[in-house]
Amino acid sequence: MTESKRRGPRQAEAERNDRALLRAARQVLAADGGHASVAAIAAAAGVGIGSLYRRYRTKEELFQRLAELSLDNWNQAAERGLAEDDPWEGLASFIVTCAEFGQGSLAPIAGTIEVTKEMRAKSDRSDELLAALVARAHQARVLRPDVTAVDISLLIEQFGRSPALDQLRKQGREDLIQAAADAHKRVLAIAVDGLRACHSRPLPGNPPTDQLFTERWAHETGQSRRASSTSA
Amino acid sequence: MTESKRRGPRQAEAERNDRALLRAARQVLAADGGHASVAAIAAAAGVGIGSLYRRYRTKEELFQRLAELSLDNWNQAAERGLAEDDPWEGLASFIVTCAEFGQGSLAPIAGTIEVTKEMRAKSDRSDELLAALVARAHQARVLRPDVTAVDISLLIEQFGRSPALDQLRKQGREDLIQAAADAHKRVLAIAVDGLRACHSRPLPGNPPTDQLFTERWAHETGQSRRASSTSA
DNA sequence: TTATAACCGGAGTAATTCGCTCCGCAAGTT
DNA sequence: AACTTGCGGAGCGAATTACTCCGGTTATAA
Structure with a gap:
């Protein structure tokens, strides 16, 4: 670079x-x-x-580079979000940017690549940035009080792919790809609105633990200790 | 049966x-x-x-049976939703049921299996049922006015899988599977709340066309004609 | 008990797909 | 011309695939 x-x-x-x-x-x-x-x-x-x-x-080297770039993108988006004045817009734009970039592409290779020191550092930093973004939105009372940073991470991962878009791409239907991408943005906008503080009923279940992320990237490196916390 | x-x-x-x-x-x-x-x-x-x-x-026969069962489940859930008194609860329970059943498992085989007459009939019926569910919710003013049936279908497909759950299952981490499933329900609840009429700002882009579904299941059967409409 | 029928699990097989190497070729520079 | 630099893809051994076939196990019948 x-x-x-x-x-x-x-x-x-x-x-x-x-x-x-x-x-x-x-x-x-x-x-x-x-x-x-x-x-x-x-x-x-x-x-x-x-x-x-x-x-x-090797194939793994390509995937490793891909993961690192995704983390970079994630962190850049988070910094841009924090730079925005409005806490809600900052958080929302962060989510949309990460989802569009395709953070979800990483899930299938989570257990197959070796996690370098740099990647772990970047991942820790992204945890901090996201926690700051969430804390700021909570303080401004624009984010549902029972939504945690892990909820947001899971939401981003959920929207990191579009099944319709993926399949149309594989079929080579170039004519419908733009429509599918637009539709994906629409559905994501719906989900993001669900994060707003205007919803009074609490969410079902208990807040998820960040084990759902840390454990998945372990890859037999004997690394199971908590590397970050998701609360500010 | x-x-x-x-x-x-x-x-x-x-x-x-x-x-x-x-x-x-x-x-x-x-x-x-x-x-x-x-x-x-x-x-x-x-x-x-x-x-x-x-x-x-053959493998395809298994997948075909799977697709048919999914359509059956979809229709049953829609009928149960219509049977509920509250229009909002009817729609919401339909969405949650379909997403949990794993409608998303069908996306990867969409282009590979032969679509039978029965399947097409069931698919048409599901379109009608969903349209009724959506129309009822619109009339009761509990659903965002610019949300269409195709938006709902895409949302269900988007939540038909959980990347975290899938990966943990493949890793055999039985201890975390329940937590991942609960977390998935939580995120889905967030997205469903985004469908409520309390959100004033309109959604971005134009409403998606149902081509995003009909075209993907074609499988060289020369079947490209519109088979259903998503508006009431 | 023994005979029979129903159903099970999984080793074996041919064909395909995989990651990866290696080499001939085209384009830019001197 | 000679040399350098990066390109595309044929080809290779290894791994994976869908599927077949058969020996073993359990329940019923005599």
Whole structure:
């Protein structure tokens, strides 16, 4: 990212290919789940398999990079949300941005990739940012009092994919993709409105624990200790 | 279903196995997508592959049966919803029931199975029932005026799976499965509250067309004509 | 008990799909 | 021309697939 000086047209093409690759990987991963094949990803990106393997030594390396970029995006969105004046708009825009970027693509690879130190640090930071976003919205009384940060994380994950969109993409129905994307935004807007403080009846069940996230990314690294807290 | 008279303990075991098979198929399909293997389904059901193939001549036959049962469940839930006195509770319970049953398991096989005449008839009937449910809620002014039946269908599909639940099941973390299921219900309750009429701001974009559903189940049967309407 | 029938689980099989390597080729630079 | 740089995809061994087939187990009958 700091070294994006292009020194020739070949380098430029390589960068474009890399971006297309990551973009395609998100889409294919969302549509095919963890079994997504490198051939499918390369084809969706419009590049050859060879180009994929020149940049990433293995399939897992590509997925690892994808996870890191997603965390970066998540944190950027959270910072932008905190920068907004209105606490509600800040939280809502954060949710929408994360869901559209496709955070949900990560769920199928949660147990398969190795979690690096950097990723864990970024994940911790995202927990803090989200907790701040939630605390601010609570203090302003615009967010339902019994909604927690974990609820929000689960909601974002739930909307990280669109089943309709994924399937239409796999069928190659380019004509309907835009309509499906718009519809997905609509349904997400409905769900976000459900977070507003105007709803008096309490939510069912107890607030979920953040085990639902921390435990899923363990991957036999003996890492089961709580790494973050979701309360401010 | 009319012939459930058991004539011996062997038949009873066969019935239990069949139910376990269908239940497991829904779970594995949700977790693994369309590539879900018969071996995985049989293992999740706790039966041998042989038992699966004694009841269903092929993988597609199992999926077809699954789709039909889902439609039956959908219609039953809709009828129960219409039978309720309160229009809002009727619609809300319908949504929750469908989402929990795992309507979302069908999305990954949408393009792969042959759509029978019966299935299309049941699908048409479900469209009518949902339209009635929505119309009633609109007339009672308890449902946001700009929410359509297609919006509701998409919301149900969106909540037909839980990424967290699916992954925990695949990891065999039985201890967290109940927590994930409860959390999923919570998030769904949030989204359902977003449908209430108390929200004044209109939803973004235009109401989605039902092409988003009809086109996805076509499967080269030359069937592209509109089969139902979603407005009352 | 033994014979029979019904149903079970899963090893085995051919075909497919997988991740990945390797090499011939086109484009830019000197 | 010669050299460098990045490209696409054929091909390979390994893994996975849907499905078949058969030996074992349980319930009933004589």
